[in-house]
Amino acid sequence: MQASIISILLALGLFAVSSNSAAVPEAVPVDSSVVSSVATEESSPAVAIIRRADRIRAPAEPFRYALTLVEMKGEQEVSRQSLDVAMRFYKPTAEQAGDARALVRFVDPPTERGKSLLSIFDKLWYYEPKLRRPIPISRQQRLVGQVSNGDVVATDFDLSYIATVAATEDCDGRPCYRLELQRRWPHVTYPKISYWVDVETSRPFKAEFLSTGNKVLKRAWYKDYKLALGEYRPHEIYIEDSLKKEQYTRMLYSDVRLEEVPEAYFQKEYLLRLR
Template sequence: MKKWLITLVLIAAVILPNMAWAAAPKVNTILEAIDDMFDLKTDGTAKFTFTQQKAGEGVKKYEGIYYRRDKDDSFLMVFTLPEVEKGNGVLKQGENMWLYKRNTRTFQHIARDESIAGTDAKAGDFEKKKLTETYKPALDAAGKEKITATKLGDIPVYQLEITAKNDDVTYPKQIFWVRQDNFLLLKSQGYSLSGTLMNTSYNLKFTQIQGKYLVIKSMYIDEFEKGNKTLSDISNISIQKINEHVFTKAYLENLSK
């Protein structure tokens, strides 16, 4: 009897935790799935809206048009609201990005982290980056990937932690909440290098185009400055091929005031 008891304890102590672990997929599998499900291979034009809110101080709305060319991962975005920002924009191809400032009529050849149009949005936020190229699974003290099964509201999710492979990211550490059934990324938290929570993002609405997912409504909560929230909406999406002339400085200057 005693032997049986010892055997059961061993099973419980060794095998069961491993079984629970085995139920969760590998973090890289999830990252690859996310990369794949959002890898929309088409040109696209869309209207974007940022609605910023600060606690007790009302809201401010920014609107603009975003053009993206798939073949060389170029994009052009131009603000249409508020009137004071109308015409400011960003043009990007490869490693090169230009910020057009209407006030000074300058195309500034910039690094990707430059703020745009007075918002907290960085030009690099609009780039298409693969998670598997920029992040890797975070490991615990035992060398195991940090991933657990949990719930977000009523939705079963995996909560996983990833760390940046290089400095070319906004957050060196992130925690993701992804749906267990299809790995859709619902929530993420970004941390600074020292481990301070900086941002919580929720992907609230998605659409599917050509079998790929696109986030069309998100909410960003600034955890560093409590009370600041930004709601991002993408609407009026077109997947028609975009003319070559759109991705030129001359076109952006012509769109501007």
């Protein structure tokens, strides 16, 4: 798979939308065991903190935004891509089924135009004009190299993890909660996460994504908070691979807006019409 195709998978989350919360390519039915499990944690301080932070990272309604991906090595820019991303995400409740979809269109450089990517829960398809039909991208391909960054930004902490408040620590002069997260299900990419959230503002500050042996695999910083849709949200996510510290990714967000994209757009057959 080309590097540009791999890096585009980073676009599948703005601030906190999950592609891991279901395992079928249609609206996920209400899972009473999940709803019940989450309900028992309603009074947990950690759940309240994470939910406030999630709403800062992403609005609860369908939305659209422009994304610029900048791959860096040291101080040198290696590559840059511009993307148009439309997202729709609803968590499953006792009253309604869940839904998690994203449509990504390549905008720049000109050589990439006409390419697109569709995510429906954990299913993913890629299309470019020279192909006869969209092709599926396997979970193995999604976990190669920079592709794993997609789960760094797309993971839904509230639904995918069980959280506890471990401590209150300093974050560049401001008090932050440090939360320890353990994944609920084996298919969630990262087994553990350490997550820092500002005590006063509920803004995410930093996250460390760990292996089962507590080895840090990725670090993410939430930066450049600006007003968008009535909330100050991070407009840059800086992602560092702990094994390749000289290489990092800057994800720059702009033009964030509420927009209900038609249902037909979130079908793989529609990708053929985006030539």
